[in-house]
Structures are given as structure tokens and as C-alpha cells.
Amino acid sequence: MLFHxxxxxxxLLVVLxxxxxxxxxxxxxxxxTAASYFFYGWWNPYYLLxxxxxxxxxxxxxxxxxxxxxxxxxxxxxxxxxxxxLADPLLRIAFGGSVLATAAIGALAxxxxxxxxxxxxxxxxxxxxMALGAWLGxxxxxxxxxxxxxxxxxxxxxxxxxxxxxLNALFTTWHWPVSLPDPAALMPFGAAYLLPVGISFFxxxxxxxxxxxxxxxxxxxRNLLRFATFVCxxxxxxxxxxxxxxxxxxxxxxxxxxxxxNFSDGASLFLAGLFKKLxxxxxxxxxxxxxxxxxxxxxxxxxLLATLAFxxxxxxxxxxxxxxxxxxxxxxxxxxxxxxxxxxxxxSLGEFWTRWHIGLSSWFRDYVYIPLGGNRAGPWKTYxxxxxxxxxxxxxxxxxxxxxxxxxxxxxxxxxxxELERAAFYRNHIxxxxxxxxxxxxxxxxWVFFRAESLTDALLILRRIFASGWSDPHIPLLMLxxxxxxxxxxxxxxxxxxxxxxxxxARIGTAVFMMLYLLLGSSGGGAFIYFQF
Amino acid sequence: MAHxxxxxxxxxxxxxxxxxxxxxxxxxxQWLLALALVIPFICLAPRVWTWIERFDTGPDYRLxxxxxxxxxxxxxxxxxxxxxxxxxxxxxxxxxxxYVRPDGTWPxxxxxxxxxxxxxxxxxxxxxxxxxxxxxxxxxxxxPRGQKVLLQCNLLWMTSxxxxxxxxxxxHFNHARLVPQFSPRLPCYRADATERLGAVVQRxxxxxxxxxxxxxxxxQQKSLPGWTLADxxxxxxxxxxxxxxxxxxxxxxxxPAPLVDPDRGPDSPRHRSWSGQTPGRTNGTTRFEWVPxxxxxxxxxxxRMVEKLRTRGADVFVVVGPFNxxxxxxxxxxxxxxRRDDIVAWLSRQQIPxxxxxTLPSELYADASHPLTAGYELLAQRTVADPEFRRxxxxxxxxxxxx
Numbered sequence: 001m002l003f004h005x006x007x008x009x010x011x012l013l014v015v016l017x018x019x020x021x022x023x024x025x026x027x028x029x030x031x032x033t034a035a036s037y038f039f040y041g042w043w044n045p046y047y048l049l050x051x052x053x054x055x056x057x058x059x060x061x062x063x064x065x066x067x068x069x070x071x072x073x074x075x076x077x078x079x080x081x082x083x084x085x086l087a088d089p090l091l092r093i094a095f096g097g098s099v100l101a102t103a104a105i106g107a108l109a110x111x112x113x114x115x116x117x118x119x120x121x122x123x124x125x126x127x128x129x130m131a132l133g134a135w136l137g138x139x140x141x142x143x144x145x146x147x148x149x150x151x152x153x154x155x156x157x158x159x160x161x162x163x164x165x166x167l168n169a170l171f172t173t174w175h176w177p178v179s180l181p182d183p184a185a186l187m188p189f190g191a192a193y194l195l196p197v198g199i200s201f202f203x204x205x206x207x208x209x210x211x212x213x214x215x216x217x218x219x220x221x222r223n224l225l226r227f228a229t230f231v232c233x234x235x236x237x238x239x240x241x242x243x244x245x246x247x248x249x250x251x252x253x254x255x256x257x258x259x260x261x262n263f264s265d266g267a268s269l270f271l272a273g274l275f276k277k278l279x280x281x282x283x284x285x286x287x288x289x290x291x292x293x294x295x296x297x298x299x300x301x302x303x304l305l306a307t308l309a310f311x312x313x314x315x316x317x318x319x320x321x322x323x324x325x326x327x328x329x330x331x332x333x334x335x336x337x338x339x340x341x342x343x344x345x346x347x348s349l350g351e352f353w354t355r356w357h358i359g360l361s362s363w364f365r366d367y368v369y370i371p372l373g374g375n376r377a378g379p380w381k382t383y384x385x386x387x388x389x390x391x392x393x394x395x396x397x398x399x400x401x402x403x404x405x406x407x408x409x410x411x412x413x414x415x416x417x418x419e420l421e422r423a424a425f426y427r428n429h430i431x432x433x434x435x436x437x438x439x440x441x442x443x444x445x446x447w448v449f450f451r452a453e454s455l456t457d458a459l460l461i462l463r464r465i466f467a468s469g470w471s472d473p474h475i476p477l478l479m480l481x482x483x484x485x486x487x488x489x490x491x492x493x494x495x496x497x498x499x500x501x502x503x504x505x506a507r508i509g510t511a512v513f514m515m516l517y518l519l520l521g522s523s524g525g526g527a528f529i530y531f532q533f
Numbered sequence: 534m535a536h537x538x539x540x541x542x543x544x545x546x547x548x549x550x551x552x553x554x555x556x557x558x559x560x561x562x563q564w565l566l567a568l569a570l571v572i573p574f575i576c577l578a579p580r581v582w583t584w585i586e587r588f589d590t591g592p593d594y595r596l597x598x599x600x601x602x603x604x605x606x607x608x609x610x611x612x613x614x615x616x617x618x619x620x621x622x623x624x625x626x627x628x629x630x631x632y633v634r635p636d637g638t639w640p641x642x643x644x645x646x647x648x649x650x651x652x653x654x655x656x657x658x659x660x661x662x663x664x665x666x667x668x669x670x671x672x673x674x675x676x677p678r679g680q681k682v683l684l685q686c687n688l689l690w691m692t693s694x695x696x697x698x699x700x701x702x703x704x705h706f707n708h709a710r711l712v713p714q715f716s717p718r719l720p721c722y723r724a725d726a727t728e729r730l731g732a733v734v735q736r737x738x739x740x741x742x743x744x745x746x747x748x749x750x751x752x753q754q755k756s757l758p759g760w761t762l763a764d765x766x767x768x769x770x771x772x773x774x775x776x777x778x779x780x781x782x783x784x785x786x787x788x789p790a791p792l793v794d795p796d797r798g799p800d801s802p803r804h805r806s807w808s809g810q811t812p813g814r815t816n817g818t819t820r821f822e823w824v825p826x827x828x829x830x831x832x833x834x835x836x837r838m839v840e841k842l843r844t845r846g847a848d849v850f851v852v853v854g855p856f857n858x859x860x861x862x863x864x865x866x867x868x869x870x871x872r873r874d875d876i877v878a879w880l881s882r883q884q885i886p887x888x889x890x891x892t893l894p895s896e897l898y899a900d901a902s903h904p905l906t907a908g909y910e911l912l913a914q915r916t917v918a919d920p921e922f923r924r925x926x927x928x929x930x931x932x933x934x935x936x
Binding site for chain 2: 006007261264267269271279290297323330338340342498501502507511512514520
């Protein structure tokens with residue numbers, strides 16, 4: 001169910017009034033959970049099991065973790081001894097349950113239906129690890145179980161085919177008589193092997209909860225419904241922004257205050273998002289798709305303009321979705337984090353990543369870059385850590401070499417420009433417009449790898465941009481005008497004239513323009529790019 | 534990504550939303566002002582546009598082929614034409630005149646008979662069928678009480694489960710926005726909920742119909758952005774509209790049908806007798822997989838439509854045919870006749886005036902149901918000669934329209 005479709009409008013027409021009507025009762029939270037599950041199940045009801053499973057497991061794991069002594073606690077020494085966990089009643093139950101589950105699932109893995117065996121083998125190993133965690137009473141093992149479980153889901157549904165294809169290609173090259181089966185063959189009962197929409201988002205969100213609790217940065221959530229709503233809150237379930245438990249969970253503790261400001265803010269955000277998606281992103285996508293579909297037939301101007309247009313398309317598409325998500329949440333009284341902050345106004349690559357997909361950027365900063373050592377161990381290790389972080393970020397975006405290269409390029413870009421950005425000369429003497437242009441040029445260059453169908457296509461596009469001759473790019477003037485208008489608006493918002501765009505006539509005029517353009521000139525639907533991640 | 538300077542932009546548990554400086558943020562009062570500008574525009578623009586845009590219709594006017602899906606224009610035209618001295622002729626491409634010029638259609642020849650001083654309005658739509666006609670009548674046919682309506686019943690739509698839209702296999706068909714979206718269920722119609730709800734909303738909101746009219750009339754049935762990216766179909770394609778001003782397209786005059794239509798009229802290569810296409814063919818060999826009337830979706834829609842028209846006070850006359858019986862194989866004709874007779878029996882039971890003109894000569898048909906120009910002329914003569922039709926027309930025109 002996409003935000004800009006009629007079924008979603010109908011969904012909101014039911015969900016919002018009931019939600020507000022349940023104010024003052026204890027049913028508003030179950031209603032929110034049910035609405036979120038319905039929202040996700042609309043896409044594929046079978047994959048609801050996946051969300052429910054992930055939620056239940058992480059909820060239980062944190063509960064078990066809570067019953068284990070923390071590092072430095074007096075009980076921690078006891079926890080290092082074998083069987084220490086069995087002193088705790090909950091961990092005893094966890095141990096017994098895990099042992100029984102390991103035996104039952106293990107039996108299924110050996111004697112069960114062939115289509116179930118691979119899934120059972122994986123689940124059995126996880127259960128065995130859980131039994132060990134309960135026996136030892138080790139928080140670290142519970143965290144490990146959460147990491148393995150969430151990352152395994154992601155690995156299987158998102159990366160397994162890519163890995164299998166590449167490994168099989170390697171085996172063929174090395175003349176090894178081995179061939180790994182396609183992951184679709186591992187699906188139980190022959191179910192379709194589809195990438196569950198939003199899996200990268202909800203697994204990361206759930207993981208942040210367990211990691212934060214392990215690190216003592218967050219509290220345990222005892223209410224299962226509240227935790228389930230945190231994992232699958234429908235406005236941000238499909239494509240973020242990736243929330244932290246410490247921001248979103250407390251907002252579910254009590255019914256949010258109903259204020260007129262929530263409605264006006266929410267509607268403003270939703271309108272802006274709708275405009276970005278329908279009027280801008282969808283329009284640009286037609287041009288970009290046409291050019292990128294047959295790059296070999298295109299001249300340099302068309303390829304260059306389509307690449308620049310894609311940079312705007314993905315920005316409008318993703319930030320449009322985020323705006324709509326934040327707007328819907330805001331109408332209900334919930335505040336989601338800012339995910340995009342005029343990224344193309346960044347004057348350095350580092351700054352770009354503090355403005356683009358902030359939810360994911362800060363996730364990688366907190367859970368990958370800083371645990372790797374961050375910038376605390378000298379420049380070389382900082383560079384290494386940056387490269388690793390960006391490499392993982394590239395892989396997060398998709399199972400293809402193009403994304404790996406995209407991530408690496410950004411990593412290299414940040415490493416190379418890091419010292420430059422700190423230099424006083426660069427900061428004080430280079431005009432901001434020039435720095436913005438340089439950042440935009442680099443980011444656009446990397447988008448070639450992000451958008452191209454394959455590595456071969458990406459290289460072909462780059463080669464043709466620099467080597468092919470002039471031909472009419474056939475880019476519509478209306479498209480250029482809309483981009484220019486938006487760019488000017490963002491520039492104005494960051495300039496000393498920003499007060500102009502915040503005057504009442506400017507705001508009303510902008511809203512009226514957006515509404516009329518959407519009513520008169522929108523080019524229809526189309527899924528969001530980031531749903532595939 | 535992991536830039537050290539980056540910090541969480543939202544303090545834990547804070548209650549206020551963080552906005553980017555470029556975010557649009559209206560207050561409640563500003564929203565009211567914005568809506569006070571937009572809502573009147575939505576309500577008034579379609580009505581005001583009818584004063585601004587020229588819409589020339591002559592005596593034999595029919596909606597141009599390119600505007601077949603412009604239901605807003607259809608409604609606008611009927612609003613203008615529903616006067617007591619007019620008879621609205623509703624139907625599919627048989628009424629519209631698939632192979633003939635505007636002056637060679639059934640309504641055009643009916644006009645030439647000067648039957649009781651009435652003017653017959655060609656309100657047929659190309660590509661229509663009863664299930665869609667029902668939707669057209671429901672949502673886009675403002676007929677006042679007492680309005681005379683001549684309705685054509687085409688048995689072509691019962692010749693197979695595919696034509697009847699009752700097959701289980703997915704079918705793509707014209708005018709999908711007009712068919713019932715949820716109930717009754719059409720098994721071959723597989724649009725998703727978004728499309729179905731979109732169709733329901735579009736036919737209920739005149740403004741959206743008007744926007745669709747602008748797209749159909751001025752932007753080659755495309756949205757404005759889509760028009761700027763339209764290609765010319767060449768190889769390699771050219772994009773003639775990319776650098777043109779879209780607003781200059783709006784000429785404020787409904788585009789007329791082309792003066793010379795190479796696909797229609799006696800000079801067109803398509804305007805040929807079905808029997809003449811194969812020398813010596815006079816008897817058909819076609820065996821249709823006729824759908825029983827009780828199971829026919831199209832017939833059920835036709836029945837519902839007639840009932841709705843009568844409930845709305847319309848004075849309905851039904852003409853069954855003209856179906857080209859000649860092309861049927863001998864053993865397939867009884868099935869056709871039994872359905873035709875059942876339809877006539879139902880019309881009689883419902884006391885709906887009707888006529889079943891005799892099948893036209895073989896050489897006057899272009900295909901299974903469309904006559905050629907001479908066929909339409911003969912059909913008009915036979916229609917007017919029908920005593921029941923004359924009785925129906927002989928009634929004095931109803932007093933002024935009441936809506």
C-alpha cells in the first residue's frame with residue numbers, strides 16, 4: 001500500500017478516526033499495532049510472520065538479557081561459570097524451552113519434509129545458541145543471537161542469490177565440481193522467494209533496540225504490543241526513517257496530545273512529500289529510465305543529464321516518502337526523526353552524509369563506525385573504519401557489485417576529502433557555491449553505479465559521457481524548470497533571505513501551487529525506489 | 534556516513550518535530566487560506582471552463598474517436614442536448630458508426646427521416662459495451678425526466694465468455710473505468726485496488742473528469758509531464774514536445790473530428806462488405822460460443838441499465854440488433870435466435886417498447902454487427918417504419934426538463 005494511492009487514503013480514513021476515538025482507553029495501542037500489521041500484510045500476508053517472528057525474538061532476547069548480570073556487576077563473575085544462568089527462573093525456562101525446541105527442530109531438520117530442512121537446520125542452530133546463552137546467563141550470547149537472527153534474515157532474503165551466483169561463477173572458474181542451489185529452493189513449502197519489503201529497515205530498527213539495551217543506552221520494553229508497534233509502526237515501516245528505540249518507544253507509552261499544530265504540520269509534510277514523489281520523482285523517472293534502459297544508444301548530453309536527473313529523482317523519491325511518513329505520524333501526534341536536510345546544499349562530502357538518509361547514516365555511525373574504533377586510533381585506522389562503514393552501507397542498499405562500488409567510492413571520497421575539508425583555506429576561501437557544485441558532481445558521478453543495471457552498463461555510461469559526441473538530449477524544459485525552481489527554493493531556505501520563504505504569502509502560495517500542480521499535472525503512481533532496499 | 538560531526542537530530546523523548554529549513558510548514562490558519570483558494574477552484578473550474586472552451590457540435594455530431602474516453606465531455610454534451618425535441622441514441626460503436634462518416638450513421642439517417650420532428654443525438658461511444666454503458670449512464674448521462682432515449686441492444690456481447698467479460702482468464706478491455714469495480718464481480722477484470730478505487734473516485738469527482746478532458750483534448754491522452762516526454766514512435770524516436778510550451782497546447786476549443794478520416798466512410802478501404810471480402814461468401818461458418826442469458830454479465834448490465842433509466846423517468850425504446858445473422862453457421866443460428874427471442878420476451882414482460890428490425894442484407898454489413906453506410910440507411914428506414922417505434926415517437930414531447 002503506497003502512501004499516494006487511494007487504498008491508503010481509505011486506510012487512513014478508517015485508522016485515524018478510530019485511533020483518536022480510542023483516546024483515553026487502553027485500546028489505542030493494540031489498534032495501532034493491528035493497523036500496522038494490516039498495512040504490512042496488504043503487500044504479502046505471509047511475510048507478516050517474518051515481522052512477528054523478528055519482533056517476538058528480539059523482545060524475548062532483551063528480556064533474557066535483562067535477567068543476566070551486566071559487565072561490572074557483582075553477578076558477572078558468577079555468569080562466567082558454566083550453568084550459572086540456570087539460577088534465574090526465566091533463564092531456566094528459556095534454557096528448557098531452547099533445548100526442547102533444538103531437539104524438535106533438529107528432528108525436523110533431519111526427518112522432516114525436505115523443503116523445511118534447511119530452514120529447520122538454521123533455526124535449530126539458533127536455538128542451540130539460545131540454550132547456551134541461557135545456561136551461561138550471558139548477555140553477550142543473547143546479543144549474538146539477535147545479531148545472527150536479524151542479519152541471517154537479511155542475508156537470506158536479500159543477498160543469498162547474489163552470493164550463490166557469484167560463488168557458483170567462482171567454482172566454475174576454478175573448475176570445482178560444486179554448484180550451490182538457488183535460495184528459492186530453500187523456501188519452505190515452495191513459497192515464492194521474494195524480498196520482503198522494508199526488511200532492511202525493520203531489522204535495523206529492531207537490532208538497534210537490542211544493541212542499545214546491551215550497551216546500557218536504552219531501557220527494556222516490557223509491553224510486547226508497544227515493542228511490536230515500535231518495530232512495525234506503519235508510517236515508517238517500509239522505508240524508514242530508521243528510528244531508535246529511545247526516541248520512538250517512549251512516544252508509545254501514552255496517547256499523544258492532540259493539537260491543531262499536529263494536523264497542520266502533518267498535512268504540510270505530507271503535501272510536500274506527495275509533490276516530491278508524484279510531481280517530481282515520477283516525472284524524472286520516465287526520462288531517466290528511458291536513457292538508462294539503452295545507454296548504448298544515448299549520446300553524452302542525454303547520459304549526463306539523466307545521471308544528474310537521477311540524483312534529483314532519488315532525492316525527491318526518498319525524501320518525499322520520508323516527508324509523507326513523518327507527516328502521517330505527526331498527524332497522530334508522533335514525531336519521527338528528520339531524515340533529509342537539503343543534502344545537495346552540503347559543502348563537503350562528510351556534511352552530505354549528515355544530511356542524506358540521516359536515520360541510516362547515524363545507525364552506521366553508532367553501530368559500525370564507532371564500535372570499529374571511530375576516529376580514536378589515529379588517521380589510518382579512521383580511514384579504514386570509514387571505508388569499512390561505507391562498504392557495508394553500499395551493500396545494505398542492494399545485492400549487486402554496483403552498490404559495492406558505490407559504497408566504496410563514497411568511502412574513498414570521504415577519506416580523500418577529510419583533511420581537505422578541515423583545512424582553513426578550504427573552509428574560508430573557497431566559495432560555498434563551488435563546494436556545493438563539487439559535492440553534487442561527485443555524488444552524481446557515484447549515482448551512475450547506483451542506478452545502472454550492471455557494472456558493465458555503469459562503465460559504458462561513464463565511457464560514453466566522456467567519449468561520445470553531441471546529440472539532442474530531449475530533456476523537457478518543464479523538467480528543467482521544476483528542478484531549477486526546487487533548487488532555488490532550497491538555496492533560498494539556506495540563505496540570508498530565508499525569511500522570505502517563511503512568510504505567510506510564500507507558504508500559502510507554495511502550498512497552493514503544489515496542490516494545483518498535483519491536481520492538474522501529476523503523472524500517476526509508481527513504487528518508491530527505497531522499497532527495494 | 535559515519536561522519537564524526539553528525540549527531541542525532543532528535544533528543545530522546547522530546548515532543549517537538551524537527552524541521553529542515555526548507556520544509557514547508559503551514560499553520561492551521563494558513564491551511565485554511567490555502568484551501569479557501571484551492572477548493573473553489575476545484576468546484577468551479579469545470580463549470581467555468583464550459584464558458585471558456587468552444588464546443589461546436591453539428592446535427593450529425595459524434596464524439597471524435599480520440600475523445601472516446603472523455604466522459605466529462607460526453608456529460609457536457611448530453612447536458613446541452615437533452616431537450617424535449619431530441620432523442621438520445623445510446624449504444625456502442627454500432628450507434629457511433631465504426632466504419633462510416635458522421636453523416637452515415639444510424640442517428641444521422643434517422644434525422645433525415647424527420648420522424649415526428651425529433652432530432653436524434655448520436656450518443657454512442659466507440660468501444661463501449663453494456664457493462665460500461667451502465668457506468669456511463671449512471672455517472673455521466675444527465676437525463677431529465679421524460680427524456681426520450683433510444684437504446685441499442687447488441688447481441689455481439691454475448692457471443693462468447695470473453696466478449697461477455699465472464700471468463701476467468703484476465704482480459705484487457707476499453708472503458709475499464711466505467712465497469713463495476715467491486716460488485717458485481719467481473720472475473721476477468723484483474724485491476725488492483727488502487728485502480729478500482731481510482732476509477733470510483735474519478736467518476737465521482739467532476740474536477741478529475743475535467744482534468745482528464747484537458748489531457749484527452751489537448752495532450753494526446755497524456756498527463757502534462759507525460760506529454761512533454763511523448764515520442765513520435767520513430768526509430769530512433771524523436772521527442773517533439775520536449776521543448777514546447779505545454780500551455781500553448783490549450784487552444785480553448787474542443788478538437789473536432791478530422792475532416793478526412795482515412796479509416797471511415799465509403800472511400801475507406803475498411804468500408805467493405807464482410808461477404809464481399811471473400812468472393813462468393815453469402816453464408817457464414819462462424820460458430821459463436823453463446824453465453825446463456827441467465828449467466829451473461831452483459832445482459833444483466835443491460836437489464837439493470839434499462840431499469841435505472843426508467844426509474845430516472847426516461848422514456849426508453851430498445852432496438853435489438855442489427856446483428857449480422859448471415860455470418861453464423863447454420864447450426865449456430867438457433868442459439869442466436871433463442872437469445873434474441875428471450876430478450877424480446879423480457880422487454881415485453883417489462884412493457885418496454887422495442888423493435889427488432891429484420892436482419893439487413895448480407896452485403897450491408899461490415900462485420901458481425903456493424904452495418905455499412907447503406908446498411909444504416911436501411912436500418913433507419915426500417916426503424917421508422919416499425920409501428921411500435923412510430924407509436925413511441927408519436928407521443929407528444931414531454932414538458933420542460935426537470936432535473
